[in-house]
Amino acid sequence: MHALVERIKQKDIRGLAKAITLVENDHEDKLELLSDVFALKKNAIYIGLTGSPGAGKSSLVNRLISHIRSEGKTVAVIAVDPTSPFSGGALLGDRVRMNEHFTDDGVFIRSMATRGSLGGLARATKDAVRICDAFGFDVVIVETVGVGQSELDIMKIVDTTAVVLTPNSGDVLQIFKAGIMEIADLFVINKADLHGVGKLKALLRELVMMTMTEHHQTAIVKTVSTENKGIDELWEKMKAHRDYLYATSEGKVKRTEQKQLEVYELIREEIWRDVKTFIETRNDLPAIDPDDDPYQLAKTWLQKWKLEGGTKHE
Numbered sequence: 001m002h003a004l005v006e007r008i009k010q011k012d013i014r015g016l017a018k019a020i021t022l023v024e025n026d027h028e029d030k031l032e033l034l035s036d037v038f039a040l041k042k043n044a045i046y047i048g049l050t051g052s053p054g055a056g057k058s059s060l061v062n063r064l065i066s067h068i069r070s071e072g073k074t075v076a077v078i079a080v081d082p083t084s085p086f087s088g089g090a091l092l093g094d095r096v097r098m099n100e101h102f103t104d105d106g107v108f109i110r111s112m113a114t115r116g117s118l119g120g121l122a123r124a125t126k127d128a129v130r131i132c133d134a135f136g137f138d139v140v141i142v143e144t145v146g147v148g149q150s151e152l153d154i155m156k157i158v159d160t161t162a163v164v165l166t167p168n169s170g171d172v173l174q175i176f177k178a179g180i181m182e183i184a185d186l187f188v189i190n191k192a193d194l195h196g197v198g199k200l201k202a203l204l205r206e207l208v209m210m211t212m213t214e215h216h217q218t219a220i221v222k223t224v225s226t227e228n229k230g231i232d233e234l235w236e237k238m239k240a241h242r243d244y245l246y247a248t249s250e251g252k253v254k255r256t257e258q259k260q261l262e263v264y265e266l267i268r269e270e271i272w273r274d275v276k277t278f279i280e281t282r283n284d285l286p287a288i289d290p291d292d293d294p295y296q297l298a299k300t301w302l303q304k305w306k307l308e309g310g311t312k313h314e
Contacts, residue, residue: 077110187208
């Protein structure tokens with residue numbers, strides 16, 4: 001068993017942080033660590049919050065943490081931020097809106113950089129969520145950078161996806177076009193003290209009617225995070241949706257699809273690592289010319305990798 005896993009079993013918070021750093025940096029021991037971590041799975045509640053910048057996601061998460069802690073549950077937050085072009089780290093890494101929880105032993109907050117990930121979520125985010133689960137946190141919250149269609153990746157990680165909207169922002173039209181309606185398990189109208197709440201809720205109801213199933217209808221919750229309003233209802237709706245997932249065949253189908261996507265992703269990742277190593281360690285491959293046909297070059301190099309058995313041939 002990986003040494004860090006023993007530290008995680010002993011609830012060593014530094015061991016937890018180090019394990020996340022190891023997977024985030026794509027260390028060669030990553031797969032061994034994660035395989036051992038998976039065996040420690042404790043079935044935490046996985047929640048995702050997504051939505052446009054300025055919707056108040058961080059303030060909402062801050063209030064949600066306080067409410068969950070009032071029930072005696074522990075919380076881990078993985079906040080996915082834009083990547084700094086200089087350091088490669090998370091630009092908003094200090095998460096200033098959540099600083100009141102930094103001294104709480106029952107709360108763990110970790111910022112992770114997207115690092116150019118197409119889905120807005122680094123591959124390591126999923127691994128970090130699983131490590132936090134193994135550590136023993138009751139709830140793991142993923143708060144995303146919120147950039148539109150790329151947030152679809154959140155559905156591959158969490159049980160319940162909450163899409164945060166604000167009145168008169170035009171978010172609904174963008175969400176409808178991006179297809180995020182299909183992944184929303186819950187809509188949160190934050191800043192519900194602003195004008196336009198009724199119109200937004202009516203529009204959401206119409207959209208929900210288009211996607212509801214026989215057993216489940218997407219909930220709509222109004223909150224004012226700055227005044228701590230609606231947080232209790234939000235948490236209850238999140239728990240109710242998670243219970244629904246684990247009590248119905250629909251939930252089993254969703255979890256099976258998530259696992260299949262993860263396996264495919266891991267296979268793609270390992271194949272790409274092998275191909276990249278093969279290409280970079282060969283001396284007989286011609287240098288790339290700006291006028292080269294990229295399609296033919298990719299086909300040629302891939303065929304060569306297949307014929308020679310990848311890096312294991314070396």
